[in-house]
Amino acid sequence: MTLWNPVYRVKVNGSTVTSATLSGLTITSGRTDIYSQPIAGYCNLTLIETAEASIPFEINDAVTIEVKDSTNTYVNLFGGFITDLGITVQTSGSTATSQQIKIVAVGALARLARAVYTGNFAHQFDGDRIEELLSTVLFDQWNEMPAAETWNFYDPAVQWEDAENSGLGEIDIPGDYELHSESNLNDTVYNLASRFATSGLGYLYEDAQGRIGYADSTHRSQYLSTNGYVDLDGNHAIGPALSIVKRAGDVRNAITVGYGVSNAEVSDEDADSIALYGQLATTIRTTLRNQNDAEDQAAFYLLIRAYPQFALRQITFALGNTEIDNSDRDNLLNVFMGMPLNIVNLPANMVNGEFQGFVEGWTWTAGLNRLELTMNLSPIAFSLQAFRWNSVPAVETWNTISPTLEWLDATIVA
Numbered sequence: 003m004t005l006w007n008p009v010y011r012v013k014v015n016g017s018t019v020t021s022a023t024l025s026g027l028t029i030t031s032g033r034t035d036i037y038s039q040p041i042a043g044y045c046n047l048t049l050i051e052t053a054e055a056s057i058p059f060e061i062n063d064a065v066t067i068e069v070k071d072s073t074n075t076y077v078n079l080f081g082g083f084i085t086d087l088g089i090t091v092q093t094s095g096s097t098a099t100s101q102q103i104k105i106v107a108v109g110a111l112a113r114l115a116r117a118v119y120t121g122n123f124a125h126q127f128d129g130d131r132i133e134e135l136l137s138t139v140l141f142d143q144w145n146e147m148p149a150a151e152t153w154n155f156y157d158p159a160v161q162w163e164d165a166e167n168s169g170l171g172e173i174d175i176p177g178d179y180e181l182h183s184e185s186n187l188n189d190t191v192y193n194l195a196s197r198f199a200t201s202g203l204g205y206l207y208e209d210a211q212g213r214i215g216y217a218d219s220t221h222r223s224q225y226l227s228t229n230g231y232v233d234l235d236g237n238h239a240i241g242p243a244l245s246i247v248k249r250a251g252d253v254r255n256a257i258t259v260g261y262g263v264s265n266a267e268v269s270d271e272d273a274d275s276i277a278l279y280g281q282l283a284t285t286i287r288t289t290l291r292n293q294n295d296a297e298d299q300a301a302f303y304l305l306i307r308a309y310p311q312f313a314l315r316q317i318t319f320a321l322g323n324t325e326i327d328n329s330d331r332d333n334l335l336n337v338f339m340g341m342p343l344n345i346v347n348l349p350a351n352m353v354n355g356e357f358q359g360f361v362e363g364w365t366w367t368a369g370l371n372r373l374e375l376t377m378n379l380s381p382i383a384f385s386l387q388a389f390r391w392n393s394v395p396a397v398e399t400w401n402t403i404s405p406t407l408e409w410l411d412a413t414i415v416a
Contacts, residue, residue, distance in 0.1 A: 004072070004324060004326065004327055004328050004331070005324060006072065006321065006322055006324075006326075006328070006331060007322065007371050008069050008070070008321070008322070008368065008371065008372070008373040009069065009070040010024045010027075010067065010068065010069050010368070011067075011068040011069070011070075011076055012024060012047070012049070012065070012066075012067055012068075013065065013066045013068070014058070014059050014063050014064070014065050014084075015063050015064050016064070019049065021051065021053065021055050022049035022050060022051045022103055023049060023050045024047070024048070024049055024050075024368070025048050025049065025050045025102070025369065025370065026046075026047070026048035026368070026369055027045070027046070027047050027048070027067065027366065027367070027368035027369070028044075028045070028046045028365065028366065028367055028368075029043065029044070029045045029046075029067065029079055029080045029365065029366040029368075030043060030044045030045075030363070030364075030365045030366075031043035031044075031080070031109065031208060031339070031363060031364055031365075032207070032208075032339045032361070032362055032363025032364055032378065033205075033339075033362050033363045033378070034362070034363055034378050035315075035362060035378070035380065036362055036380040036384050036385065039196040039199055039200060039205060039206055040111065040205065040206060040207060040208070040339065040363065041111060042082075042108045042109045042110070042111035042112035042115070042208070043080060043082060043108065043109030043110075043111070043208050044106075044107075044108055044109070045065070045067065045080045045082060045105075045106070045107040045108070045109075046104075046105075046106055047065075047067070047104070047105040047106075047107065048102055048103070048104055048105075049102070049103040049105070050092070050100060050101070050102060050103075051089075051100070051101045051102075051103050052099070052100045052101075054099060054101070057087070057089065057103060059084060059087055059103075059105065060084070060087075061084055061085065061086075061087060062083050062084060062085075063083065063084045064081070064082075064083050064212070065080075065081075065082060065083065065084055065105065065107045066078055066080065066081045066211075066212065067079045067080040067081075069335065069373065071328075071331070071332045071335050071336075072328035072329075072331055072332050073332070077210070077332075077335050077336060078210035078211055079210060079335075079366055080107070080109070080210065080212075080366075081109070081110070081208075081209075081210060081211045081212025081213075082107040082108050082109040082110065082112075082208075082212050083107060083108065083112075083212075084105055084106070084107050085106050085107060085108050085112075086104075086105070086106035087103075087104070087105055087106075088103070088104040089101055089102070089103055089104075090102045090104065109208040109212065110169045110208050110212050110213060110214045111192065111206065111208055111214060113139060113140075113169065114136075114139060114190065114191040114192035114195060114214070115190055115191075115192040116190075117138075117139045117190065117191045117192075118188065118189065118190055118191070119135060119138060119187060119188075119189065119190075119191050119194055120187060120188045121187055122183070122184065122185040122186070122187065123135075123181075123183060123184045123185075123187070124183050125180060125181060125182050125183045125291050126176075126180070126181060127175070127176035127177035127178070127179065127180055127181065127202075128176075128177035128178065128179050128180075128181055128198055128199065128201060128202025128204060128216075128218060129173055129174045129175040129176050129177030129178075129202070129204075129216060129218050130175050130176045130177060131177075131181055131198050132173060132177070132195055132198050132199060132202075132206075132216045133170075133173040133175055133216070135191060135194060135195055135198070136170055136173070136191070136195065136214060136216075137170060138191070139191050140169040140170040140214065169212060169213050169214055170213060170214060171209050171211075171213030171214055171215035172209075172213075172215045172216075173215060173216045174204070174216055174217055174218035174221050177202050177204070177218045178202060178203070178204075178218045178219045178220055179201065179202045179203065179219065179290055179295050180290070180291045180292055180295070181198060181201055181202070181289045181290060181291055182261075182262055182263050182289055182290065182291040183263065184289065195216075197289060198289060199216060200286075200288070201288035201289045201290055202218055202219055203218075203219035203299060203302070204216060204217050204218040204219050204221065205217055205339070205340075207338075207339040207340070208339075209338065210336075210338070217339075217340055221340065222340050222342070222360060222385045222386065223385075223386050225340065225342065226342045226386075229342075230342070231342045231343060231344035231358065232330075232333045232341060232342065232343050232344070233330075233344050233346070234319075234330060234333075234334075234343060234344070234345045234346075235325075235330070235345075235346060235347050236317075236345050236346060236347040236348040236349075236355075236357075237325070237347045238319060238323055238325050238326050238330070239317050239318060239319050239345075240318040240319065240320055240374070243318075244314075244316075244317060244318075244348075244349075244352075245315075245316075245352075246312045246313060246314050246315075246352045246353060247312070247313060247315055248310045248311060248312045248313070249310060250279070250310055252307060252310060253275070253279055253282050253307060253308065253309065253310050254282050254283065254284045254303065254304070254307040254308070255271060255272045255275035255276050255279065255281065255282050255283075255304070255307070255308045256269070256270075256271040256272075256276065256281050256282065256283035256284075257269065257270050257271065257283075257284060257286070257300045257303045257304050257307075258283070258284070258285040258286070258300070259285075259286050259288060259290070259296040259297075259299050259300045259303075260285065260286065260287040260288060260296075261288050261289075261290035261291070261292070261293065261295070261296035262290070262291065262293070262296075265287075266293070266296075267285075267296075268293060268296045268297050268300055269300065270297070270300040270301055270304050271304070272304055272308040272309075275308040275309055284303075286299070286300075286303065305383075306383060306384050311381075312352075312353060313353075313379075313380070313381055314345075314348070314352065314353050314357045314359070314379055314381075315378065315379060315380075316376060316377065316378055316379065317345065317376070317377055317379065318374055318375065318376040318377075319334055319374065319375050319377075320372070320373075320374050321334060321335070321373045321374065321375060322371065322372060322373065334375050337361055337364050337375065337377065338361065339361060339362065339363065340360055340361065340385075341360065341361040342358075342359075342360055342382070343357070343358070343359060343360070343361065343377075343379065344356070344357070344358050345357040345358075357379070357381075358381070358382045359379045359380050359381045359382045359384075359385075360379065360380055360382065360384075360385050361377050361378070361379060362378045362379065362380050363377070363378040364376060364377045364378065
């Protein structure tokens with residue numbers, strides 16, 4: 003048994019808020035399922051103010067929410083910027099008045115929805131294109147620097163490639179799929195980045211520091227092969243409302259994928275599924291350049307969607323639960339999109355008592371001495387992509403790979 007009570011820290015523009023006390027917090031990040039790109043994270047924060055002090059916060063100020071882990075180290079739960087600010091009297095009297103300061107903040111992806119890209123792209127891989135696109139928004143241009151800035155006042159430890167980076171995180175480059183050239187684009191950066199990410203079977207994400215990253219189609223396979231699963235005990239979760247769901251609406255047994263500059267199409271279907279459920283078709287428009295890549299993606303979509311299957315879509319842990327050990331608690335505090343989970347001790351008639359999959363999104367719910375994490379999950383088969391040949395480390399040698407491994411199963415080289 004390990005005792006733990008959350009200790010929070012709120013920072014606005016890098017300065018710790020000391021004049022008010024956190025009383026309530028809800029943070030939502032990621033996505034609800036694997037079929038869509040994530041939208042901007044959302045934070046609803048309530049502080050209690052008793053001194054009637056002036057509020058030093060402004061719209062667009064950067065805000066971070068942190069909590070101490072088991073080692074007494076602060077870890078980030080959220081990073082973003084303020085969009086709404088309100089002050090409400092909570093209680094009043096002749097001796098004292100208390101107020102609620104309500105702050106709404108959004109994550110970095112919201113910036114992409116407010117920026118427009120006009121221009122062209124040559125054919126390139128998905129990761130390279132997304133890095134190029136996001137850099138137009140998340141890196142300041144040379145002429146945007148203050149005219150009076152001098153070299154001797156600039157941080158000497160900043161590397162040139164990171165200078166004036168205002169939110170670009172880890173980008174998987176070059177990526178796994180080649181995208182065709184495009185010209186005369188005029189759309190929001192979010193719409194374009196989402197389209198390119200979906201075409202590459204990857205996803206955009208926000209990290210806890212408020213930066214935007216991109217994970218390509220083999221990112222999860224490579225991470226899992228290197229780091230393994232985070233093991234959790236289902237007995238430590240909040241049991242009521244834990245459920246598995248099988249939905250007819252998830253079934254797609256006739257897949258068409260559009261690709262190429264001329265918007266050519268390839269199709270694939272599952273005859274047995276069609277015989278059982280009728281034809282349930284979908285068309286996916288991509289910016290893929292090559293027909294073989296479009297065929298591979300059609301086969302992948304068909305593999306995961308031709309038949310309905312039970313899925314554990316959500317699970318909630320109360321981090322103050324004394325049955326959770328410090329290692330598991332710290333892992334949960336550092337939750338991220340794509341975290342691989344192995345959850346055991348689930349009811350025997352639910353996913354055979356054990357679930358392996360990835361985190362797609364999550365919600366933090368906090369109050370005084372209370373912090374709960376609800377995670378949106380997807381089964382492992384929905385994400386794992388075989389290594390592409392050029393993704394295998396260049397120093398890999400044949401004699402390090404099991405001689406009994408069959409080629410069909412050689413999806414990960416680690």
